[in-house]
Structures are given as structure tokens and as C-alpha cells.
Amino acid sequence: MKEAKYKELFLFAAKAGALEGYLYKRRRVEPLANWVDNISRMYDGLSLEVKREVAPVVAPVLERMLEYGNRELDSGLKEKLQQLLVAAGKAG
Helix, strand or coil, X not given: CCCCHHHHHHHHHXXXXXXXXXXXXXXXXXXXXXXXXXXXXXXXXXXXXXXXXXXXXHHHHHHHHHHHCCXXXXXXXXXXXXXXXXXXXXXX
């Protein structure tokens, strides 16, 4: 297995997804809770191997989410993202 295979894939997907989200015109924006729940569920479904490899790049993304969303995220959503951040720290 190539070293950093999952890390590079995560970074590509994160950047592509952010650009898609920036450019896509929506009729209706989904609630932030849906976005956070989806991210949490998807992360939980990753294998331990993948979690370990992406932890160094996932953690900074989660930290930025918390920083950028400080005013928009309610306390429950912040807590979910903080739990993900802790899980990413433990995986790494």
C-alpha cells in the first residue's frame, strides 16, 4: 500500500467538495445539523487504518469548521464536531 494514499484522497475530496459547494446554486439549503450528522456518520464508518492515515489532515479541517462556524453552529453541533476532532486525535 502506498504511503499517504488516503491522506491525499481526503485532501482532494475536501477541496473538490468545497469548490462544488461554493459553486452550486441551491433552491434550499439543508440544515447544518444534516451536514454535521452526515460527516459524523461517514467518519464513523471509516476503517481504523483510514482514520489513522487521514487524522493529521482531518483534525485541521475540523478545527477550521469550528472556528469558521463559531457564530452559525449551535452548541449541539459544536459538540458533535468537537467529538469528531477528539476521535481524529485518538486515531492519529
